[in-house]
Amino acid sequence: MRDDRDELLDRIVGELKVLPAVPADATARVLARVDAARRGQAPAAEADDDDVIFFPTATDEMQTVPAASRPPSGTPVDAGAGRGGWRRRFVVSIPVAIGYALAATVAGFLIRGAMPRSGGDATVAKEQQTQTDARAVPVTAVSGLTPREYQEAPVAVQFVLDAQRAKRVALVGDFNAWAADSMPLVRDSATGVWSTVVNVTPGRHVYAFVVDGEVWTLDPRAPKTKDADYGTEQSVLIVGLR
């Protein structure tokens, strides 16, 4: 158990081993929630609660969007009300990307996550108000290229981060050599939502947001992976061929 412990590490471990005080009503609250779940008034346990999730062992492994939050493939999901308005949310996945590609090829439509600025629903879940929210939405534009050039051409992807208290947000990823100053997001003053559109070549990309120059922030709606060398978590974006 000691591994390579020394005096310093023993002191660190000793400090961290101190048990926190447990609120007096902790067990009662658990039991009340169990009863509520039994009566169907609260979310019950999920089928895979005791399956290991996240932190894939293979560094290149894709994360699966939990079934509970997964929309039908290619279907925009109403994200509910935001502070300044409703939005559509897209969960980026291979089938979705292929869906976008097919739609753009066949119909030549512009596909874009819509972000109207008004008309919000007042009943906003607390979580949605307080969470920083982000997503990357492929938006494709049709241009006059050969079929192959067209298919392999970069796709405009909108990156969005709802970070109400942030003073600045930057996008970093393999597509900009992780340069924190090259792709700043622009804040919408009405909604507090930060966004930018970046042309990204088809394929798999990893990215993250850097908030206020120092807080490494993942996209909660995107799959996660870990950097093979440093173990840093990153969000994964799959851009399909058009």
Next chain:
Amino acid sequence: MSAIDMSIVQRAKRGDKTAFAALVDYYYARCLRFAVHMLGNSQDAEEAVQDTFVRVHGALHRYDEFDRFESWLFRILANRCRTMMGRESRRSRVLVYGDLPHDRGTPPDVDAIAWREEIQTALAALPAAQREAFLLRHIEGLEYEEMGRITGAGVSALKMRVKRACEFLRLRLAEVERA
């Protein structure tokens, strides 16, 4: 802390509410400690632990008694923490003194407080997977095989995570001591 009497787990599994309450009482503080260290603030940690026990109750029928209950419990807790890390990672993970309830009853000691804060800051600076592995190994005292069942990672990967975490903590806190 020794493992809980398995008869309590078996009774809880059969639907005995008193036995389930005993399970919660027995493990709550340890779960809260792990969650506080993983998530960096007591509010999220409380939520994660509460969720964990509700989910444990709902999944008890699936619990295989060949698996150590503690490992199974921590697998669910670790999952909850990971799920919450998306939210949590968007805030500072640095624990503010006073956020972690303390039951030692010792009078405030400025040096001890500063030292505790430095440890929390260093811990928060670790990559989540290393922090998790370090806590499971050195704070919860689990074996690597059990940690593998909890995290889904291989033993060698976990050993490397623990080793790197130890090196990082040593380096950071040795600097603090020298300053």
